[in-house]
Amino acid sequence: MSAPEPTQPVASSSSTSSAAPPPPPRQQQAHGPLPPPPSRSTNLTERSLPTTSEEIRQLILQTNSLQYVHEFLVPALQDVADGKAGPQYVKGVKLKDKVKMEHGGSLLTCGESEEVYDLPDESIVRMTAGLSYIVSARLEVFNSSASLYNDQLLEFAIKLCSLGDAQQFNLIPKRVAQLSWGILRLSRHLKKVPLAVPAIAALVQKSFASGHFSPIYAAYLEACLIARQFQAGLLVLDQVFLHVRSAGATYLDVLTYYHHAGLISAALKDYNKAKQYFVIAVSLPTTTTSAIQLASAKRAILCELLGTGKRISFPRYTASTVTRAIEKHAGAYNDLAREYEASRWDEVRGIAGKAEFANDCNKGLIDQVLKSITKRRILQLKEIYSRLTINDLVIKIGQSSKETVETITTILGEMITSGQINATVTPGSTPANSIVTFIDESNTTNNPTSSGTNINDSDSKLAKVNYLASQLEFELVEMSRNLGISKEYLKKQANLLETGSGKGKSGGLGDGGGRTDDFDTLMAAEELAGVGSGMGMGVRGVGGNYGDMGF
Incomplete structure (x- = not known):
C-alpha cells in the first residue's frame, strides 16, 4: 500500500472532467485534497461499500481529516467487518452472520501483500483507523498460516500502537480492543509477550477515558502476568468504572479484568486488594457460574487468609448458582480456611499438601499461606x-x-x-x-511525632474518597435523570401500579412467581432502554461446564 501525493486531489468515481469548476482556493485549503466528507444526515448505506481489497486500500489512502474518518471511513469499514459488503445468500440460502463476518474479515486483510508494512511513519499517523482494521483483521485471519502469522506482522502492529493517532483510536474502541487481543495472541505464539506489554500500554494511554471500561485492560493485564511485569499492571488498577458498554466489553472481558487484577495484586503481595478484585468477579450477576468466577473464589479464600487470617464471607448478593458452585468445587479451600482460622496448624499443613491446589495453579498462594503461619503466631503472641x-x-x-x-x-x-x-x-x-x-498501637496513634506519615497517608486517602464520592453523586443524579425520561422505565412503573396494586398477588413483570421489586424493575428497564452507551445487553453467565476462557 503506497500513499498518494498529499497535494494532488483524488477524483471520485462519479465525477467527470467538465462536471464542475474547481473550488476556490479557500475551499481547497479547508477540505484538503479531497471533496468534503458526507454530512451526518447522509445515508451511508446508499453509498456502495468496498467489495475488493483494492477498493478498501483506496478508501483508507484517501484519509485526510478526522471528519472523513468519523463520518465515512469507519462506518464503511465496520460494515465490511460485519459482512454487509459480501454475499448475503448462496444458492437461495441466507448465510449465517458468522460466515458473513468471516468473509468481511478476510476482505479487510487486503490480501497477503507485505507492502503495508513499509508505510512511512507519517502515513501510519494519518491512516491510523484504517490500518487498525487491516492489522486487527490480519491478526485474526492469518493465525492459521505460519508464513503470514510472523514477526513482521507483530512488529508493524506494535509500530501502529506506538505511532497511531489517539483521536482516531478513540473513534474505534471495539476495533482497538480486538487489536490488543490480537497482538497478545501473536506475541504468545512467537514467545515474545514482553514486546506486547508496552504496545498495549500505548493503546491504553491513547484510548483511555476516565470511568469507561475497555477490553484493552483485560488484555493488558494478561500480558503483564505472562511477562511477569507485575508493576506495569498497576497502570490500569484502582479505577472505578461507571460506563461498561461504550467499548463493547463482554461479560468475559469484565470477569477477566477483575480476575487478572487480583492476580497482579497478589503477586505484589497486596492480598487485601487482591481479595477485593476477586470478590468483585465472584459477585458479578449471572445465571450460570463461570470458570473464572470459581477460580476467583478459590483465590479470594486464600487471599483473605493471608490478609486477615479469617474465613471469607462473600457478599449476600452473590448469585446462588455461584455460591453452590463454590460449596461443591472448593471444598479443600473451605476446609483449609476453617482450620487456619481455628489455628490448627498441623491440619492446615496436611490440607495444603493436597494436589487440588497445584492443579488449580494456586501452589504459590498456598506456599504463602504456609509461610504466613509463623507471622500469624507472632501476631497472636503479641496480644499476650x-x-x-x-x-x-x-x-x-x-x-x-x-x-x-x-x-x-x-x-x-x-x-x-x-x-x-x-x-x-x-x-x-x-x-x-x-x-x-x-x-501498643493505640499509643502510637495518639503520638503525633510517630504517626505523621500515617496522618499524611490518611489525608491523601480521604481526599481520594471525597473525590470519588462527588463523582458517584454526579453519576447517580445523571442516571436518575435518564431514568426519569426513559419510556421503558415509565411503562414498567405504570404496569406495576396497574397490575400489582397492593393485593399481594403475583404481578408486575413476567407471568408469575412473585412480584418484581423496584430494584429489579429499574435494572430491567435500564437494560432495555439502553441508558448510557451500547444496546443495553444485560450481564449473563457463560458456560455451565466451567470451561470458558481456558480457566
Whole structure:
C-alpha cells in the first residue's frame, strides 16, 4: 500500500472532467485534497461499500481529516467487518452472520501483500483507523498460516500502537480492543509477550477515558502476568468504572479484568486488594457460574487468609448458582480456611499438601499461606506478651514450624518494615537473646511525632474518597435523570401500579412467581432502554461446564 501525493486531489468515481469548476482556493485549503466528507444526515448505506481489497486500500489512502474518518471511513469499514459488503445468500440460502463476518474479515486483510508494512511513519499517523482494521483483521485471519502469522506482522502492529493517532483510536474502541487481543495472541505464539506489554500500554494511554471500561485492560493485564511485569499492571488498577458498554466489553472481558487484577495484586503481595478484585468477579450477576468466577473464589479464600487470617464471607448478593458452585468445587479451600482460622496448624499443613491446589495453579498462594503461619503466631503472641526474647519466640511458635533464631529474626524484620506489626528489636549478647518489644498501637496513634506519615497517608486517602464520592453523586443524579425520561422505565412503573396494586398477588413483570421489586424493575428497564452507551445487553453467565476462557 503506497500513499498518494498529499497535494494532488483524488477524483471520485462519479465525477467527470467538465462536471464542475474547481473550488476556490479557500475551499481547497479547508477540505484538503479531497471533496468534503458526507454530512451526518447522509445515508451511508446508499453509498456502495468496498467489495475488493483494492477498493478498501483506496478508501483508507484517501484519509485526510478526522471528519472523513468519523463520518465515512469507519462506518464503511465496520460494515465490511460485519459482512454487509459480501454475499448475503448462496444458492437461495441466507448465510449465517458468522460466515458473513468471516468473509468481511478476510476482505479487510487486503490480501497477503507485505507492502503495508513499509508505510512511512507519517502515513501510519494519518491512516491510523484504517490500518487498525487491516492489522486487527490480519491478526485474526492469518493465525492459521505460519508464513503470514510472523514477526513482521507483530512488529508493524506494535509500530501502529506506538505511532497511531489517539483521536482516531478513540473513534474505534471495539476495533482497538480486538487489536490488543490480537497482538497478545501473536506475541504468545512467537514467545515474545514482553514486546506486547508496552504496545498495549500505548493503546491504553491513547484510548483511555476516565470511568469507561475497555477490553484493552483485560488484555493488558494478561500480558503483564505472562511477562511477569507485575508493576506495569498497576497502570490500569484502582479505577472505578461507571460506563461498561461504550467499548463493547463482554461479560468475559469484565470477569477477566477483575480476575487478572487480583492476580497482579497478589503477586505484589497486596492480598487485601487482591481479595477485593476477586470478590468483585465472584459477585458479578449471572445465571450460570463461570470458570473464572470459581477460580476467583478459590483465590479470594486464600487471599483473605493471608490478609486477615479469617474465613471469607462473600457478599449476600452473590448469585446462588455461584455460591453452590463454590460449596461443591472448593471444598479443600473451605476446609483449609476453617482450620487456619481455628489455628490448627498441623491440619492446615496436611490440607495444603493436597494436589487440588497445584492443579488449580494456586501452589504459590498456598506456599504463602504456609509461610504466613509463623507471622500469624507472632501476631497472636503479641496480644499476650509485651516483651519476649527471640529464643522465647522460637519456643512458643513451636518446633513443628521448623523456625530458627535466624528465620524468626528475618520474619520479624519483614513484618516491622511492611507495617504488619509495631515492634522494636533490642540487640542482646547473642541473636537469640535479642529482646522484641511489642508497641501498643493505640499509643502510637495518639503520638503525633510517630504517626505523621500515617496522618499524611490518611489525608491523601480521604481526599481520594471525597473525590470519588462527588463523582458517584454526579453519576447517580445523571442516571436518575435518564431514568426519569426513559419510556421503558415509565411503562414498567405504570404496569406495576396497574397490575400489582397492593393485593399481594403475583404481578408486575413476567407471568408469575412473585412480584418484581423496584430494584429489579429499574435494572430491567435500564437494560432495555439502553441508558448510557451500547444496546443495553444485560450481564449473563457463560458456560455451565466451567470451561470458558481456558480457566
